Amino acid sequence: MTTSEKIIDKIKYLPTLPTVFSRLSDAMSNPRISNDEIASIISSDQAAAIKVLKVVNSAFYGFSGRIDTISRALLYLGLNEVRNLIFAMSVINLFKKSHSLMNFRPAEFWSHSIGVGIASRLVGSVMQIQNLENYFLAGILHDIGKLILFEHAGEDYVKVLRIVEEKKCLIIDAEKEVLGFDHSKIGEILAIKWKLPPTIKNAVRYHHSGIADGSTEKLVAAIHIGDIIARTLELGYPGDDLVPEPNEIVVEKLKLTGSLFKDTFDSILKNFEETNKLLLSD
């Protein structure tokens, strides 16, 4: 078995997502389900429900203390947005207890992913996307393959991290050198296993180029730019401290200008600080 095959084999046995999320997904497939029934499923996991309310009332959504029940959160944000938020929190919890390896620490990894989620959502809103529900979740998941490799590629991943340190290169280049493939491929396999929507799967697979299968999907493009913004502003640590060049085609396609940052620098940092604290606390 090659390293790639061994890891793919291990993915089959990865823990499934917590019960509240599975129950929620099942309930949502019933078109007749009411908001109250959904709210009671979410509220059955008190810790998750409290966290949802905290995030909803933080600067991230800007409701500043006005939403005090899950029913209201569903009403204001919509079912998909709340479900994705719970998904994001579930995935973070699932891998929170991973150990540190050299200078790669799971908490810093998640901080980076939270940063990418926040920055990508901002890019999406600048692009005037009406429905931003997948942007934060795609940011949270974009590098999930790294965590799988980190946990299951053992000694090989130590080699990857050593190369990053010695050559001061991007972690993706070191992964390709040692393993012959990179984390985006592993992330894609997990996205398929978890039956994520194709746009999120593509964002996980193609966020380095920002282009999926020759076309510029908006979500993929936004995650590409969000990753670069998070790296520029040092939001968390993705495994190396370099800032890759933004894909020219993506910048043109999204019509991104310098003004994107003029008024958002402070709010990205503030949102990041607050959301990071909320999602990474117990």
Add this chain to the structure above:
Amino acid sequence: MSNLIEIEKSEPGMTLAAPILNRYGQVLLPSGVKLIPGHLKMFRTWGIKLITVKGVELEETVISEEMKKKAEEIFSARISWEAKSDFEKSLFEMGVKKILLNLLKKSK
């Protein structure tokens, strides 16, 4: 940068970085208002416990040319591309700004 502080720690002269809202979402005081001595009493009456005020603004801090150059060098070492487009130039500026914030925090 802005900071969330308890009203007891607020001082006259501080600037609100976010509006103060009541429980119905109505604006009691808009963002940008400079606090005066009477505001603290008002916050207590309204039952407001926390407010967001503006922190140290990079623009208002004197930054030496030497420090700026150092920040540019640090950020340049993290990229292998030259900022050409308007977007890239702005990205570069933001990277330098973030490093300056780090340097200022360290020097305090």
